[in-house]
Amino acid sequence: MDISRRKFLKIGAAAGGSAACAVAAKAEARNARQPEPQWYGMLNDSTRCIGCKACMVACKKENKLEAESTLGEKEALGEQLYDAPRALSEHTYTLIKMHGEGEQEKTFVKAQCMHCVDPACASACIVGALKKEDNGAVKYDAGMCMGCRYCMVACPYSVPQFEWHRAIPSIRKCTLCSETRLEKGKPTACAGVCPAGAITFGRRSELIKIARARIDAAPEIYLDHIYGEQEVGGTGVLYLTKKYVAFAGLGLGDFDYKPVSGLTESIQHRIFQYFIPPIAVYSILGGIMAYNQRRKHNAGIEGGDDEY
Numbered sequence: 668m669d670i671s672r673r674k675f676l677k678i679g680a681a682a683g684g685s686a687a688c689a690v691a692a693k694a695e696a697r698n699a700r701q702p703e704p705q706w707y708g709m710l711n712d713s714t715r716c717i718g719c720k721a722c723m724v725a726c727k728k729e730n731k732l733e734a735e736s737t738l739g740e741k742e743a744l745g746e747q748l749y750d751a752p753r754a755l756s757e758h759t760y761t762l763i764k765m766h767g768e769g770e771q772e773k774t775f776v777k778a779q780c781m782h783c784v785d786p787a788c789a790s791a792c793i794v795g796a797l798k799k800e801d802n803g804a805v806k807y808d809a810g811m812c813m814g815c816r817y818c819m820v821a822c823p824y825s826v827p828q829f830e831w832h833r834a835i836p837s838i839r840k841c842t843l844c845s846e847t848r849l850e851k852g853k854p855t856a857c858a859g860v861c862p863a864g865a866i867t868f869g870r871r872s873e874l875i876k877i878a879r880a881r882i883d884a885a886p887e888i889y890l891d892h893i894y895g896e897q898e899v900g901g902t903g904v905l906y907l908t909k910k911y912v913a914f915a916g917l918g919l920g921d922f923d924y925k926p927v928s929g930l931t932e933s934i935q936h937r938i939f940q941y942f943i944p945p946i947a948v949y950s951i952l953g954g955i956m957a958y959n960q961r962r963k964h965n966a967g968i969e970g971g972d973d974e975y
């Protein structure tokens with residue numbers, strides 16, 4: 668039977684819609700995961716960052732990541748590349764972006780995996796290729812990955828990147844230097860090189876105390892909010908911002924104080940319980956992605972005029 672593309676998409680949308688309703692009706696929020704005392708993380712203090720990008724360079728070196736052309740001229744220029752990436756990619760695990768205009772608003776912010784307390788990427792992964800480690804890092808196992816890319820869709824911060832150009836691709840993202848440094852008792856590479864003290868490495872619980880102490884000591888400088896203490900159920904990477912600069916304008920979404928992992932996990936369980944067809948799964952996860960993107964767009968996060 669011949670079926671037009673339009674009809675196919677309609678059926679897909681309907682299947683996705685019904686499945687989504689079924690899931691939404693039956694998905695029960697499981698108890699959110701709580702942070703554990705031994706977990707490591709980082710405090711990124713955007714009031715201190717001077718935008719030198721030493722942390723980006725250290726990350727590339729530590730993870731042996733390729734340089735990238737800003738203009739997509741890799742083929743033409745070969746090795747003569749100017750490495751100034753505009754977004755996270757399979758070659759760029761962390762990125763410094765400047766937001767805002769004028770001396771007061773201009774702020775440099777570090778983008779990277781947040782190493783969430785209850786990671787949506789791990790919950791969305793059907794085969795368990797992403798996992799929260801005992802040291803707090805959210806680690807990826809390429810050997811287990813089946814390339815479905817649910818993690819990319821589920822992550823509220825658009826962190827996981829896919830190696831589109833490879834025959835056998837993997838997901839790439841910040842590892843919190845788990846294997847190369849944490850397990851050897853060293854801080855993350857980025858924290859180790861920051862000349863401005865903008866990145867503090869340590870136990871998450873200690874970082875919250877440090878952040879609180881900084882806010883209390885200089886309320887005229889800091890906004891009275893530690894980003895990541897609660898957002899999406901808590902993150903291992905925490906942020907401070909200037910008193911008059913909102914986190915939402917820095918690429919840090921104004922998310923609710925609850926993890927999204929409960930929803931992604933419930934969806935996964937229903938897939939196996941009812942054998943919901945893949946087209947429906949993509950529709951549901953696509954809906955989550957559209958929601959995340961809309962939130963970011965509304966907050967002026969990606970591609971805004973004030974972002975460099």
Ligand code: SF4
Pocket residue numbers: 779780781782783786787788789805821822823824825826827840
């Ligand atoms: S920021 Fe995204 S990729 Fe990183 S742990 Fe959280 S959900 Fe996973």
Ligand code: SF4
Pocket residue numbers: 715716717718719720721722723763775777860861862863864865866
């Ligand atoms: S090394 Fe420190 S000061 Fe330099 S860009 Fe990175 S966070 Fe900012």
